[in-house]
Amino acid sequence: MQIKDFIVDQSLKELTEHRTVVLPIACYETIISQNINGYTPLHWHDEFQYVLVVKGESIFQINEEHITVQEGEGLFINSGCLHMAKDKNDSGCAYICLNVSPSFILSQELYTTYINPYIQATNLPYVHLDAKEIWKKNILDAIVKVNQLIQLKPSYYEIDITIQLALIWRNLIINGFQLEYEQMETLKNHRMKQMLNWIHTHYAEKIFLDDIARAGQLSRSECCRYFKRILKKTPLNYVTDYRIQKSLILLQQSESNVTDVAYQVGFNSTSYFIERFRKSMNMTPLAYKKYKMADSFYGKGT
Template sequence: MQIKDFLVDRSLKELTEHRTLVLPIACYETKINQNLNGYIPLHWHDELQFVLVVKGEAIFQINEDKLEVREGEGLFINSGCLHGAEDHNESGCVYICLNVAPHFMLSHELNTTFVNPYIEATNLPYLHLSAKGFWEINILEAIVKINQLIQQKPSFYEIDISIQLTLIWKNLIINGIKLEYEQTEMVKSHRIKQMLSWIHIHYAEKILLDDIAKAGQLSRSECCRYFKRILKKTPMNYVTDYRIQKSLILLQQTESSVTDVAYQVGFNSTSYFIDLFQKSMHMTPLAYKKYKKKNPSGG
């Protein structure tokens, strides 16, 4: 299954339900440039995520860090962490994405001791699985096996998936990382989500920097530092990019004109919207509208 458009709520929490018919997991192959935006926009979810790049290479962002993940390598992304990805060097990157509800990693009796401390740790937003250590190789091989089990559905495959998940988690926690719990990191994560949530509610209105800062209970300067450190852009640039993202869906509606869309997503000038859209998407809104009409299922 290829998810081409990420449905998120106002705080960027992903709304896609990550589960098969029976199990609270989802496993699918994703080709990054087939997403609606041409990349995987920043989002977060409660599920733990495991990634294995099977073709090309990608730049993943997790919270404020960016790293390159090449073919054969993988990634663990912890619950609640902002993350996104873009294709690197036009490689046509494809990766297996495994999302698992934290409570399903191990039996209920073991969660308190062996799962919850790792989810709550503030120094473990992600782990780069470089396939150099035996524990990393074991995790990556288990991701492949789970993907095969879900596709082929042999007898008792649900039990086999549970076994592979236990293997993944055991190998992850034996790598020896010393867990830390910093209140300041927890507050920082909460504040950026508050500000993003406010933007996603009010993006169609006039937005000032003061409004965004107030939503995060920060000064203007601190607000800007948060966005530049975590999202690598200014608050107002983020607002513009989000408005462009929202316009992509509206432009695919036959009855919507470019001017209508511009005002619906918060621009008070059609020409300004066209200019910013072209810089972001490398085509005009009208060209994009015509392209999507001819290629409704295209990436």
């Protein structure tokens, strides 16, 4: 089942529980454009994530980097890394998403040696997977197999899944990644999450640049550099965009109105909210609300 509305806490940590009934994993197909935002918003989680694009192409952002992933290619996204995905060129991009708790892949006795060093490494936020190298193709094939096992649930499928997960991990680590551990990179990641956490707690209030910088224990100029480098926008533009994201959910409530929603998400002017909403969504808040209400009505009728 696709997750269309990502629920995250104030630090952007995804709160969706990634598991089946008996296994600490989740595997589902995602059509990016069907997300409530029209894209998969920035978030992070403790689980490893494996992606296989099955249609179209997407641009993924992992921490500061942007990677185009085409049909038949995939990604490994490390635990704790900020990431998001957008459809490229309206390609109707769909991908299989496999999230796995790191502690489930290998036994506790092997975790310290073969998994934890890769989580802690600061030079391994992701691995781009294509079919040109055998070990990468093995990982992509295993993602398909896990997805099939979860859907079909043959006898002993849980055991077969654990075998596939171990094979995926073995293929990943036997290829000689030279792991690095830079304390400054870890600190940067922590400070960025602190600033995002503060914004997501206080977005409905009046926010100043000094507030955001203080949350990350940075100067105003350093705070701006962090946001420009990682998110390619200013801190206050990020605040505005986040408020627009939060408004999408409120606008879909039948009793809501545009003015109330504007003030609930932190805008102190309805006209400014409409202006920024139109710029972000290519329609007014009222048009969006009517579109979603009609979509919901016709959806129930089918």
